[in-house]
Amino acid sequence: MGFKLFELGRVGSTNDVARELASRGWPEWTVVVAEEQTSGRGRFGREWISPRGGLWFSIILRPRLDRGDLQLLPLVAGLAVAETLSSLYGLDAELRWPNDILIGGRKVCGILVENSFSGEELLSSIVGIGINANFGLEELPEGVREGATTLLYELGHPVDLGELLSACLSSFRSYYEVLLRGEKALLLSRVRELLGLPVEVVLSEGELTFSGLALDLADDGSLLVRLPDGTTRPFGPSSTVLSWLRLKRA
Template identity: 40%
Template sequence: MQTGKRNFRDTIFLNKRPDLLNPKKISNKLFTRTFGKNIFYFNSIDSTQDAAKKLEQNGAPEGAVVIAEEQTKARGRGDRSWFSPKGGLWFSLLLRPSLEPKEIPLLSLVFSLAIAEAIEKECKVICKVKWPNDVLLENPRLKNSFKKVCGILIEMSAESDKVHWVIVGCGVNVNNLLPKELIPKVVTLKEVLGKKVNRNVLLQALLKAMESFYIKFVQEGFSVFYNSYNQKSILQDKNILIEDYKNKTEGKFLKLDSDGSLILLTARKELKKFFSGDVSLHS
């Protein structure tokens, strides 16, 4: 007798099936309103972000997703190159939100929380978020050892009071190999779980969670996520180093403010507020 419950091992793990993304399979079992209803698949592409921008210019609807097996010229924040070979989840999501331009940076916090919770639920692992756009994964064999498993890039076109479009780029290390120079700070789901992950099932879970969080954010704002984000933040009570426009500031992470900014308590007992920057844990 079937209970209707999904079997964890039969869905999230690949077993002997080929590790290929299948847009039809993703869409068929994707119970969302708009996210992933239009999927544009590429075996290899320069950048899913650039492809999504072209689709936007051609009138693609909100929720359209560009996915690729590999990217050859992918980029992260600050135009840094993003290593994205076959085996990972590299996708860009097109949004046309009824939000003010000042609210858009909060999407990186909202989506990183959504992705962290979805990976936890689907893969039975522990994730943390790191301001402003990273998801970290714990290696259960090394307690409290967290490495980056996902990064998010937010790009938009807007006027002073109106947002035309937003493209959310997501890179998740799933079954892909990592270059030696990234191994100290980056991890894959395969490495932690010990088996290949079904990327089609995982992408379904991510898009479902992202849409749910997005709708709630548009309707109710960031306040509904504020406590959850702080609880899942790797920075809680940590000494950190933040690099912002070539300036480096050390201090203790005090809190995430309601507007999504980071509040730092410096060694001189000064409070400093940051809306962007690169953060690293500092001993």
Template identity: 35%
Template sequence: MKSRILKILRSENKIVSGEELSAALKVSRVSVWKHIQSLQGSGYRIVAGPKGYRLENSPDALFAWEFAERQSNIHYFPETSSTMDIARDLARKGCPHYTIVIAGRQKKGRGRLSRIWLSSEGGLYFTLVLRPDIPAAHASRITFLASVVLAQTLRKLYDIDAKVKWPNDILVGGKKISGMLSEMEAEADMVSFINIGIGVNVNNDPSIKEPVATSLKKLKGKEFLRKELLSVFLDEFENRLNTKSFDDIISQWKQYTMTLNQPVKIVTYRDTYEGIAVDVDENGALILKLENGTLQKVVCGDCFQ
């Protein structure tokens, strides 16, 4: 109902009477008023007067009702420990494909190798629950697809030179603007679900504690609507998933990479490797040429350049 009220108020861009809203929504005027009050309490500046209601301003909101067509699949929390934790629980309970968990901020956001992901107010933090019909061996291609789509989205919307760093970080000018974390469970060698957690620094300032990080606000000197970024990414990523064009995703990823042909240090749970990143194979493993000339394949880890 909130989504429908906002749609009417935004499309009319004028005072809309309670009677008009009541007739359009087929609910009582009392019900309309209660929803208006709820929206006002959520930060929407809706002026109520004798002639009706006028929407003057909307917050930078990520409420489920802001994504009308996806509303039933979105779980929004102003604050939570980690969207990955909630998404894992939902996935194991059978939530549908393309369920999305969004947080205004996270108290225990995390990155790869259990590192902390700073999740202050103003950033975009969400996890996708995906159920692609693919072998578990090809699961990493989905995460590479997400990083390519996000890099393309950042480039298109904000005209920034977003590049990907193996495995799935996105940097601008050598500073990190986005990170991804994926988890998978499988049955009989087929994917049961893949959860992809994504953090994007939008209107927050991570550089206070992480000098090697940046945000859209720091890059452009103004704030941006997180809803627009999330909406465009979700639409494009879902479209690419539906076409099942995964076979060439690594070659697409290479078009945006800043990792290949560069000296890197890779840290895994057990080992540390240093060498030249010479290639990424069809399933996303990084191929390193070590100092002694041998090649080392690394399936997962953290990359330092």
């Protein structure tokens, strides 16, 4: 089965459009692509600036996965995008757990996965991917620019958005099928490499803040962090990364 593209101009959010299409029975691998989002969002409802020139798209999935494995989807998507940026443009793309792609420590792509349930039954998963592509940093608010980058800024020239979309979808589908086959060890091994573990982290959970050394990933994609008291505990998708500092290699 191929991809069914649903191409739009200016929308609120491609995830919202994809979720509506999924509720109407549109099939898996329907892909909603927009030129611009006016209400793009990231995790916890944070605003995601999505001007023209970026690549903003959402994929409808109907995963045959255990509920605990759904939190692997952002990592699978991140792996696919990072490897695509490396293979197409030679960029040294890295992952920041659980859903960001960085170049030189600055965010170039964010991922938002939203699942819809009826009771315990999973109806659909919407994988939203936003890549800062063909626009300059001046298009972003001042408070965002310092921690962000774009492909135009990194490469010095615009990219073919159609080629980028096609490559991202192909890579994501390949890794998604690996996940469906239950070969999590293969996926997590590659994700660990792109995370650059161990990493010094500061995370928040609710009103609590934790600092420590991120050492590894659990089988469900949770981040295993060694705290200052010597204990190691997992952090799941309800956690927020406040700081992510790769250790300098000798």
